[in-house]
Amino acid sequence: KQEVTQIPAALSVPEGENLVLNCSFTDSAIYNLQWFRQDPGKGLTSLLLIQSSQREQTSGRLNASLDKSSGRSTLYIAASQPGDSATYLCAVRRYKLSFGAGTTVTVRA
């Protein structure tokens, strides 16, 4: 059974600081890995999708890396803003998605 772990569980940083969120998974036989954002009481917003053959994906201030062989992914958010405050979820896919518990980020103005 796929186990997905996200560290840290919570993170609080001052505005402007870079964020580093970690995700690890136990079974490397995945099709892809997705990073999501979830605001309180809201659904999931997809941020980045990395296919198993890729090493990283970038979108604006967001960059995600994938090391499938070691079962790790890292989401970097550059120059954080208060609007980045949310819970960030990592999910790996075989056919269904297996989710981590998330990292709750607070960016202080």
Next chain:
Amino acid sequence: GAGVSQSPSNKVTEKGKDVELRCDPISGHTALYWYRQSLGQGLEFLIYFQGNSAPDKSGLPSDRFSAERTGGSVSTLTIQRTQQEDSAVYLCASSFGQGADEQYFGPGTRLTVT
């Protein structure tokens, strides 16, 4: 085009009642998934439909839970004889295929069993 839609957005029901939750996937998407997000449990897979194949029901927590997908499009998740532990946000997602395609999520249905 339109994204994944779910209805109702909120549902409050009494313990022991049956409830139906609806999901309209993105047009043309052949794969449809149901997930549940409970407080303290995180997000867990419930059931998966792919085209006309038999659904993967391996995530359903009990036989009180069932789902169907009509005409390869709309899906209904039914919970019979609801219990308080069924209270959660039920999320639906769809993707173009079953492989490496991105899953797109609906806004969810928040179910509260009193």
